Amino acid sequence: MHKQYLLFTVFTVGAFAVPDGYYQFNCPKEHGQFEDPYQCDKYYECNNGRATEKLCPDGLVFDPESKRVSKCDQPFNVDCGDRKELQPPNQVGVCLRQNGFFPHPDPSMCHIFYNCVNGQELEITCSAGLHFDWETGICVWPETAGRTGCKGNPNRKLNDGFQCPAEYKNVDGNGQIIPHPNFPHPSDCAKFYICLNGVEPRLGACFGGLVYNPETQRCDEPENVPGCEHWQNQSVESEK
Structure with a gap:
C-alpha cells in the first residue's frame, strides 16, 4: 500500500506541475523520424530511443510516409489529417512563408504566382488561359481553380x-x-x-x-x- 501511495503522489504532482500545452513525445522505435500529433510541420528525431524536437523549414510540412531522408515537403503533397497547427509564418515580401508556392498579391492576377525557396521568390506566369491553384501548386483551368475577379492574361x-x-x-x-x-x-x-x-x-x-x-x-x-x-x-x- 505504501508503494502504491508514493507512485500515485508522484504521478499527481507531475501531472499538475507541467505547464499548459506540455507534450512529452515517446519514441515508438529506437531510431527514426516521427510526426508530432498536433503540428504538421513539427517532427521528432529518435536516436537510441531519445527524441529531439525539430521543425521543417517554414512553409513545408512533415510527411511520415516519405521514404526520403528529408521528409519535409510542400503542403499540397502531404495529408496532415488532424495535425492542423503550424509554426508562425516568416513572411518576406510576396513569400507568405519562406518556402512554397504563393499567388500574386493582386487577387485579379490569377495567372501569376511565386515559387519561394528560403525567402527568395521566382515569378512564374501560367500558360495563357490558365490560373494558379494554391491547393495544388500548379496552373489549371479557371473552372478548376475557382478563383473570382481574375483579369487573366490577354x-x-x-x-x-x-x-x-x-x-x-x-x-x-x-x-x-x-x-x-x-x-x-x-x-x-x-x-x-x-x-x-x-x-x-x-x-x-x-x-x-x-x-x-x-x-x-x-x-x-x-x-x-x-x-x-x-x-x-x-x-x-x-x-x-
Whole structure:
C-alpha cells in the first residue's frame, strides 16, 4: 500500500506541475523520424530511443510516409489529417512563408504566382488561359481553380495579326472538348493556327503536299479540302 501511495503522489504532482500545452513525445522505435500529433510541420528525431524536437523549414510540412531522408515537403503533397497547427509564418515580401508556392498579391492576377525557396521568390506566369491553384501548386483551368475577379492574361497576337477568337466551337463531332483548337490560314492552304488552351496562338504548317482540313483539324490531301483542290499545283508554280 505504501508503494502504491508514493507512485500515485508522484504521478499527481507531475501531472499538475507541467505547464499548459506540455507534450512529452515517446519514441515508438529506437531510431527514426516521427510526426508530432498536433503540428504538421513539427517532427521528432529518435536516436537510441531519445527524441529531439525539430521543425521543417517554414512553409513545408512533415510527411511520415516519405521514404526520403528529408521528409519535409510542400503542403499540397502531404495529408496532415488532424495535425492542423503550424509554426508562425516568416513572411518576406510576396513569400507568405519562406518556402512554397504563393499567388500574386493582386487577387485579379490569377495567372501569376511565386515559387519561394528560403525567402527568395521566382515569378512564374501560367500558360495563357490558365490560373494558379494554391491547393495544388500548379496552373489549371479557371473552372478548376475557382478563383473570382481574375483579369487573366490577354490573348496574344502573332506578327501577322492573328489572334485566337474569344468564342469558338470547343467540341468535336463526338462531343469531346478540344483543348487546343486549330484555325485555317486565310490565304495559305498548307498553314494553320494552333491556339494553345484556346488563347495562345502558334503557326503550324502541313508538309509533303498536304493542306490543312478545318473539318478534321488535320493535314489532308488537297482534293479533300474545298478551295484547296489545286493547292499542290499552285505551290509549285509559286516556287518557279
